[in-house]
Amino acid sequence: MYKRKTQQFVQSSLESQAAVVLLGPRQVGKTTLALDIASERPSVYLDLEREADRQILTEPDLYLDEQAGKLVILDEVQQMPDLFRTLRGQIDQRRRAGFRTGQFLLLGSASNILLHQTAESLAGRVRYVEMPPLQPDEVGADQLNLLWLRGGFPDSFQAASDRASMDWRLDFLRTYLERDIPALGPRIPAATLRRFWTMLAHVQGGLLNAAALAEGLGVSGQTVGRYLDLLVDLMLVRRLQPWHENVGKRLVKSPKVYVRDSGIVHALLGIGTTEGLLGHPVVGGSWEGFCIEALLAAAPLGTEPFFYRTSAGAELDLVLRLPSGDIWAVEIKRTTAPKVSRGFHTGAEDIGANRKLLVYAGEHEVPVAKDIRALPLAHAIELLSAL
Structure with a gap:
């Protein structure tokens, strides 16, 4: 089992808050992490996808009253939205009894649904922690290319072979499309949604063109949205918003779209080996998305990500506005010969970047220009993690 950085965030959050909501896609390791935390303290665990566990909460106050002083872990909590009003009362009641922190750990795989449910009922009583798939600094620099190929879902990454990893990801896609998404309510044909997901993978890191996607699917632009x-919402796709603070520039206004896990990108496109990936047209977009997810996972809580592009050609792959107010400009290239374009210099000047980095596929940190350094992904992760 890999030591997950998320576990430290969850444990420290439980020490200061009554409830913690752990968000992440299915199969990312949330339950394993929660049970590991549960092994260290008096706890109870309920999986709300199981009918037997839902029955236990038919009279939730009666059951939860008996668990006072224990950590109550509720998995897939979005399955019982009416429970949040009860949790609010339980938290307040326990506070009066002297149990102020570490009362509830709520796990969920649908972020907007959960954020909406908890914002109304648990305001001021809950902290949110997002759990990404495995990250480069969790598996080691020597495993970087394997992680890029297979993605960070633990069962995919740790599979016995590339073929077994691909089989796991194909099963994952099928289960999401045929069971998990319908369970959330949307009535979308599985074949249509898979085509849409695959179309996004083909244009990994491209600007969102809703009209082209709608035409390809034979649906309306509103349906594509x-x-x-x-x-x-399911934390499977990232919509990276454009930087919008330079009033005097003609800025691109469409977001960029990434399938968040590189292994899922490759499964959707039928890429099963490193050789196949390096020769595929998506290789640049795949590497860019992989690096962006790793950098955002390492960045301090509250960091805001953007990209920057003007009609005149100035472009930054990633802009990070840190909680301190500093702005980082990041270029990402799948190359061993580090070099930045004039558009990067212009873009970094436009946004007033405090730091300029080129993340590349080499092994050493080297200067590219007077105030720009090229560095491997692992070094960039270390810089952000140290903030």
């Missing part, structure tokens, strides 16, 4: 919202 609904499909995209769903995959973003």
Whole structure:
């Protein structure tokens, strides 16, 4: 079992808050992490996808009253939205009894649904922690290319072979499309949603062109927006917003779209080996998305990500506005010969970047220009983690 950084965040959050909501896509390791935390303290665990466990909460106050002083872990908590009003009363009651922190750990795989449910009922009583798939600094620099190929879902990454990893990811896609998404309510044909997901993988890191996607699927632009919202909500797709603070520039206003896990990108496109990936047209977009997810997982809580592009050609792959107010400009290239374009220099000047980095596929940190350094992904992760 890999030591997950998320576990430290969850444990420290439980020490200061009554409830913690752990968000992440299915199969990312949330339950394993929660049970590991549960092994260290008096706890109870309920999986709300199981009918037997839902029955236990038919009279939730009666059951939860008996668990006072224990950590109550509720998995797939979005399955019982009416429970949140009860949790609010339980938290307040326990506070009066002297149990102020570490009362509830709520696990969920649909972020907007959960955020909406908890924001109304648990305001001021809950902290949110997002759990990404395995990250480069969790598996080791020597495993970087394997992680990029297979993605960070633990069962995919740790599979006995590339073929077994691909089989796991194909089963994962099928289960999500045929069981998990319908269970959330949307009535979307599985074949249509898979085509949409695959179309996003083909243009990994490209600007969102809803009209082209709608035409390809034979649906309306509004329907495309609904499909995209769903995959973003399930934390399977990232919608990276454009930087919008330079009033005097003609800026691109469409977001960029990434399938968040590189292994899922490759499964959707039928890429099963490193050799096949390096020769595929998506290789640049795949590497860019992989690096962006790793950098955002390492960045301090509250960091805001953007990209920057003007009609005149100035472009930054990633802009990070840190909680301190500093702005980082990041270029990402799948190359061993580090070099930045004039558009990067212009873009970094436009946004007033405090730091300029080129993340590349080499092994050493080297200067590219007077104030720009090229560095491997692992070094960039270390810089952000140290903030």
